[in-house]
Amino acid sequence: MRAAAPHAANAIAAYFATKAADKSVGDLSIAYSRRAAEYRETAKRLERLSVVTAIPYAGGISRSDKDALEEDTDRVEPAFSIGMHDVVAPYSTRNVYP
Numbered sequence: 001m002r003a004a005a006p007h008a009a010n011a012i013a014a015y016f017a018t019k020a021a022d023k024s025v026g027d028l029s030i031a032y033s034r035r036a037a038e039y040r041e042t043a044k045r046l047e048r049l050s051v052v053t054a055i056p057y058a059g060g061i062s063r064s065d066k067d068a069l070e071e072d073t074d075r076v077e078p079a080f081s082i083g084m085h086d087v088v089a090p091y092s093t094r095n096v097y098p
Helices: 004-018 032-049 063-071
Strands: 023-025 028-030
Touching: 004 032
Parallel strands: none
Antiparallel strands: 023 028
């Protein structure tokens, strides 16, 4: 989401850059070039803010990670587990699936 903000600011800057030069009528003046420069500066600032510094992490890969998660007393019990649908037939000693 953050990466879209600099692109939007650059698009707005391009819009103001394509407008005619600064206009003034009497006491009223519109400075399109100043607005374009402000949006370009905003785009640069937003670009600096959007730099991702997070390091990817995949949990449950190492045995120590899995053991630590299972020993965590505050952990929510998982809704799914291996073997949760295994059914032991009364006439057999092996697991069969319904």
